Amino acid sequence: MILNRLKHILYFFLFIGSILGNAQNKTIEIKGKVIETESKQTIEYATISILDSETKKPLTGTITNEKGIFSIDVKANNFYIEVSFLGFTTKTFKTFNIVNNIIDLKTISLSEDLESLSEVLVRAEKSQTEFKLDKRVFNVGSDLSATGAGALEVLNNVPSVNVSIEGEVSLRGNSGVQILINGKPSVLASADGNALGTITADMIEKIEVITNPSAKYDAAGTSGIINIVIKKSEKKGLNGSASLNVGVPNSNSFGLSLNRRTEKFNLFSQLGFGLRTYPGETESINRDLVNNTEINSIGDSEFDEKFSNILIGTDYHINDRNVITLSGSYAYEVEDQSSQQHYTGLDASNSVTDAWLRDEKTEATNPKLRYELQYKKDFKRHENQSLLFSALGSSFRKDQSSNFNNTTSIGDLPDELQNTRTDYKLEDYTFKLDYVHPFLEHYTIETGSQYVINQVSNDFAVSDFEEGVWVDNTDLTNIFNFDQNVLAVYTTAAYEGEKWGIKMGIRLEDTQIETLLETTDEKDSKNYTDLFPSAHTSYTVSDNFSLQAGYSRRINRPNLRSLNPFSNIRNNFNISTGNPDLQPEYTNSYELTSIHKIEKASLNFSLYNRYTADVIENITEYEDDVSISRPENIGTSNTTGFEFNGKYNPINWFSLSGEFNINFFDRQGVFESESFDFKGNRWTTSLTTKFKLPLDFDLEMSGDYQSKFKSLQGETYDNLYADLGLRKKILKGKVILNMSVRDVFASRVNQSETSQAEFYLYNSRKRGRFITFGVSYGFGKGEAMEFSGRRH
Template sequence: MQQRFSSLYIGMLLVVIQSVNGQNSITTISGKVNDAAGAPIEFATVLLGDLITQKPISGTTTLMNGTFVMETDAPSFYIEFSFMGYTTKRINNPSIENGVLDLGTVILAEDAEQLDEVVVEGEVSQTVFKLDKRVFNVGADLSSTGASALEVLNNVPSVTVNIEGQVSLRGSQGVQMLINGKPSVIANEQGNALGTLTADMIDRIEVITNPSAKYDAEGTSGIINIVLKKDERRGVNGSVTLNMGIPNNHSLGFSLNKRTEKFNIFSQLGVGRRTFPSDNESENRNLLDDTYVNSFGKSDKNETFFNLILGTDYHINDLNVITLSGNFAYEWEKENATALFSSFDGGDLLTDAFKRRELTTATNPKYSYELQYKKDFKGNEDQSLLLSATGNLFAKDQVSDFTNTTTFGSAADLLQRARTDFGQADYIFKADYTHPWADKYTIETGAQYQINDVESDFGISEFDGASFVEDPVLTNIFEWKQKVLGVYGTAAYERDRWGLKLGVRFEDTNVATLLQTTDEPNNQRYNNFFPSGFASYKANDDLSFQAGYSKRIFRPRLWDLNPFFNIRNNFNIRTGNPDLQPEFTDSFEITSIYRLGRVSMNFGIFYRHTTEVVERVVAFENNISISRPENIGSNNTIGVEFNAKYTPTNWLSFTNDFNFNQFARDGDFEGTSFDFTGQQWSTRLMSKIKLPADIDLEFIGNYESGFRTLQQEITEVIFMDFGARKKILKGKAILNLSIRDVFASRIRESQTIQPDFYLRNFSQQGRFVTFGVSFGFGKGEAMEFSGQKRF
C-alpha cells in the first residue's frame, strides 16, 4: 500500500530526479498512455528508474492526449507507468535504437482493488499550473465524492458559491462559466442544471483569472471551465435525489443516461419549491433639516420550479461528434412583502406612517439549446475544429399589487400596480480551430458572433377609485439590442520548463436602445483590440511561476441601461442609464505555486487599471434617493492572493484563501471630485474531517472586510457554513446535511454619508438547513440536485 502511494505522490508532484553523466549518450523516450477503452490518460506518471538500485532517475506526466516525451543518459533503466485507479505497468531494460526509444501506445487496465484502497486513503484534489490557467484536478476527498458541481466549485481555491448558487471568483460575480470550453445549457445561469452535475462526472476545473484572446473579452473576473470526463461506461446509468429544507427548499431530481457505441443520451429532470425570506431596513435622513424616513420590512419569495434537460452525443465515427441538447425550465413566483414606513421631523416627532403591502406573482418560462460539431484529425488528437450554436430565451410576465394603509397622519390610502412583460433572447455562434505541431507549438484561431435582444414593457398604475390608471411618466417599452462580432488568434510555444503564449482579439460592438412610447433612441458602435500574453516557468518540481496580461471589457447590461424601476420602496429608487459607456480593464498578474510536503501554496500579485468605471451616483431630494449608474473616472487596483492547503493526516485537511487589494479612484462628476482610496480583504478557512463509518464533516468560515465605493460604506460580513455526509450501500446512496450561515450572521449593510444626506440599508436572509438523500442505479453513482437559485 505504501509503495503504491509513493508512486502516486511522485506522479502528482512531477518529481524529476536527474542524474548527470556526461560520458553517456542521450536517449529520447516517447510514447502514449491509453486506458483499455482507447481513451488517452492525462497526468499519468511515467517513471524512469535504475535497474540496479531500483531508485528513480527521472520522471514526467502525460499530456492531455496521453503522450509524453523525456530524455535520459542512463545506459540501462526500467520504465514504470501508473495512474490512480489503474494497474501499474513496468518495462525492464527496453531496446534502444540510435538514441531513440518509441514505446508506441501503452495500455493501463483498471484496478478495482486499488480503487477501493484509494477511497480509504483519500485521493486529494490538487491544483497545478498550465500555461495560462490553474487546473483543479478533482480527487475523491470530501469535496468531490458524491457532491454536486456547485459543491466542488466551492472547494476550488479562489472560487466561492453563495446561498443562491451564485459563483464568484476572487470575490466578484462577473464570472463566465463554460462546460468543456464553451457556453452550455448546463452552465446557463438562468437554469438550475449546474447543481445536477455530479462530481464523478467532472475530470477537472480550469480557473482562468486572466483570460487569453481566445475567450470572449467580456467580464473582469475571469473564466471557470468545467471539463467533464469522457465516460466510456456503456449501458444505463441514473440517479434519484430528494432534498428537504428549512426554509422551504424541497426538490426531487432524476438523472438518466444511456450510452451505446454511437450514442450517449442524457436527461435530467428536477421539480421543487423553495423560499427566500428576507428582513430589510432602510433610513433616509436629510442632514440640512434633520427630517428622516425609515422602514422595517419582511418578505418571502416563493418559487415552484420545473427543469428538464435532454441531450445526445452522436459519434459519427472516431473523428466526428455531434451534440444536441436542450433545457426547458418554468418557474412560478409568488412574493409577499410588508414594510412599515415612518416619517419624522427635525425634533424626532412622528409626522406620518403607513404600512405598505406587496403581492407579486410571476411566471418565468426559460428555453436553452446547444448544437455542437467537433472534428478531430487523424494522426494528431490535439488538432480539432469546433463549431457551436447556443440559444437562451427567457420571459417574465409579472404583476405587483401595492397597498398603502395609513397608520398615522392624514395621508390617504394608496393602491398601486406595477406590470412587467419581459422577453430576452441571446444567441452565440462560435468556430474554434486548434492546430498543434512538433509537440511544442500550438496555434488557435476562431470567431464568435453574439446577439442579445430584449424588450421590456413596464407600467405603473394608480387606483383612482374606479379603476387603475397608468402613469405615462412611469410607463414605457424599453428595447435593448446588442451585437458583438469577435475574431481571435493565439500562438503558443511550450517546453518542459517554460512556455509563452501571445494572442490578440478584435471585437466590433453595436448597441441600440429605444424607449418606444416616447421615441427616444440611443445607438452606439465601437470596436476594440484585446491583446493578451502569458509566460510560465517551472523552476523545479515543487515551484512554478506564471505571468500574464490581458485587456478586458465590461459592457452595460439591461438593468444598467433601462431607466425604469421597481417601486417596492418609493423612497429608494434605482434606475438605469441608456447613455452608459463600457468599462475597459488592463489586467496584469504574476502567480506561483509551491509544494512542501503536505502543504501546497499558491501566491499571486495582480494589478488592474480600469477606465470609464461604472459607479452608482445617488441624488437626494425630499427624503427620496435616486440611484443611477454613471461613468466616473478611472480605478487602479493592486492586490495579493494567497491560497494554501495543508493535509496533516489522511482524515483531516485545512484550506485557506486570502485576498487583499488596495485601490485608488480618480474621477469627477458634474464638477464634484470623487477621488478616494480604499482597501478590501477577505479570507476563507475550510476544514474537512473524515470520520469512521464513511462520515465526512466540513466547516467553512468566511470573512469579508468592509469597503467603500464612490459614495457608500459597505460593512464587514462574517459567517460559517457546515456540511455532513454519510455514504451507505457502498457509495450508491448518500445522506447529506447542509447548513448555510450557521449563526445567521450573514448581514449586508451599507451607509451613504454625504454633506446633505445620509442613507442606510440593511438586509438579512438568515439560516438555511437542507437534508438530502441521493441514490444511484445502474453503473452511475449518487448525484445531488441542488435546486439552488440561479440569477
C-alpha cells in the same frame, strides 16, 4: 498482484521497443481486443506486456487504442503475454496458437478486481497540478478516479477551487465562476452543479483553471473560468442519480439525472421541480440634513418560488474524429412575493408626523428555453488539432404584476392604491467557430470568431387608482427595447517548452447597441470597435515551484438594467433608475502568481493590478425625502491587491483550506463639477475545515469575513457569517444523506450608508438562517448528488 501490475506498466514505459535479447529471425504479430466483462465496453489504454518465460522480465509491450484494439510485433521464441488494466484482474496467456506468424487472441474480457481497489488508491499515480501559459491544469490521477468519486469531489481537490457541502463552486473565494465542459458552456454545468452528478471522476481527464482569460475568451469575461475536460472515449453505460431535499424555510426539491453512454451515443437528461422560500428583513433611513426631517422604514418580506425543468441532449459520435452534440432544456417558474413595510415620518424635533403601511403582492411567471448544437472535428495529423462550431440559443420571459396598498395610520396622507405590470422578453444567440493548429512540436496557433445577438424588451406600466378608476401613470410607463450585437475575431500564438512558455493574443470586438423608448420615441445608438490584447507566460522552477504572469484587457458593457431609465416603485423613497447614455468600462488587468507544493500543502500567492477607465458608479441625489440612484461614468480606478489561498491535508481525515484577499484602490473622478477622488482598501478572508469522521460521516465548517470599505458616496459595512454541513455515505457511497446550515448565526446582513453634506441614507437587508436535509441516490455508475437544497 497489484505491485506486479504496476511494475508491468512501469516496465512498458521504460522498455517499450527494447530488450530483444532473445530475438529470432521471424517476427510474430500479436493482436486482439480488450473489453470489460460486465458492460462489454472496450477498454482504452489497457497494457499488453510481453515477458520472458525464464527471467520474467518484460521484452516489449503496447497499449490498446480508443477501440480497445492492439497489435504488436515481437522477435522472441520463449515468452508469455499479460493483459492488464488498473482496477481489473490480469489475464495471462502462456499457451497460444501461431498461424502464419500471427497470434490472434481475439476478444479478451477483463473483470473488475474489487478487492484490489483500496491498494490501487494508495499506490497508483497521484494527481498533479501543472502550469500552462494562460491557465493551471489539474491532471486527474488514479488516486481520485479509482475511488469512484464525483466531479464535485474532484473540483474540491483543485488548488484555488472550493466546493461547499451544498455544491457551490467558488474560485479564489468568488462564487461567480463560469464552469465549462470541454471548453464550452454546457447544460451539464448550467444548473448550479446538479447535472455534474452524472460525471464521475474516472471520466475526467483534467481540470483547467483560468483566472485571467486570454484573447480566446469573451473580453467581457467572468471572475474566472473552470474547464472540465472529459476523456474522449469513456463509454460508461448507464449513470444516474436522484435527490430529494426538504428545508426550513422551504427548500424542497426533487431532481433526477440520467446519462447513458453507448458506442455511438451519449444520452443525458435531467428532470427537477421544487419550492423555495426566501424570507427578508429590511430597514431604511432617509434623513434630510438641511431641514432635519426623516423618513424611515422597517419591514419584512417573503419570496416563494415554484420551479420545474427538463433537459435532454445527446452526443453522436459519427466516427472517431467527428462528434455532433444537440441539447435542449425548458424551465418554468412561478413566483409569489409579499411584503409589508412600515413607514414613519419625523420632523426636526424628532416627533412623528406621519405613519403608514405599504403592502405589496407580486406574482410572476418565468418560462425559459435553451438549445444548443455543436460540431467538433479532431484531425489525424495531431491529437490537439481540432475544429469546433457551436450555436447556442436561449429565451426568457417574465410576466409580472404587482399591487401596492398604502394605508395611513398617523397624519393626513391619503390612502393609495397602485399596481404595476411588467412584460419582459429576452432572446440570446451565440455562434462560435474555433480552430486549433499545433506545429513544430512546441508551437500552437488558435484562431476563431464569435457572433452574439442580444434582444431585450421591457414593457413596464404603472397605474394609480383615482376616483374609482385605474389611470395609467404616463410619467412612469414606457416600453424600453435593447438590442446588442457583438462580432469578435481572435488569434493567439504560443510556444510551450518543458519549463518555459509564452502566449500572445489579440481579440477584435465590434459592438452595436440600439435602445428605444417606444412611448417617447427616444432612440440611442452606440457603435464601438475595440482591440483586446493578452499576454501570458509561465516558468516551472521545479516540480514544487512554478511562476505565472498574465495580462489582458477587458470590457464591461452596460446591460439593460443599467441603461433603462425606468424602474419599479417597490420603495417610493429609494428609487434606482438606468442611464441610456452610459458608456462601457475598460480594464487593463495584470497578474503574477506562484504555486508552491510543500509536502501535504499547496499554497498560491498572487499580486494583481487592475486599472479601469470610465468607471461605472451609482450617484445618489436627494430631493423631497426621495433618493434617486443612477449609474454614471466617473473617472478612473486603480486597484492593487494581494491574494493568498492554500490547502493543507496533514492527515487523511482532516483538511484545511483558506483564502485571503486585500486590495488598495485609488479613485479619481469628477461629476457635475464635484470631485469624487478618494482612496481606500477592502479585504476578505475565508476558512474551511473538513473532517472525515467514523462511520463514513463528513463534517464541514466554514467561515467568511468581508471587511468594511469606502464607496463613492459612503460606506458598505463589514460582514461575518458561517456555514455548516454534515454528510453521511451509505451503501458504498451510492446513497448520501445531507444536512446543511447556511448562515448558522443569522449574521449575514448587507448594510450600506450614504453620507453627504445635505442628506444621509441607510439601507439594510437580511435573509436569515437556512437549514436543509437531503437524500441522494446514485445508480448505474453514477454518483449521488452531494449537495442539499440546490435549485434545479
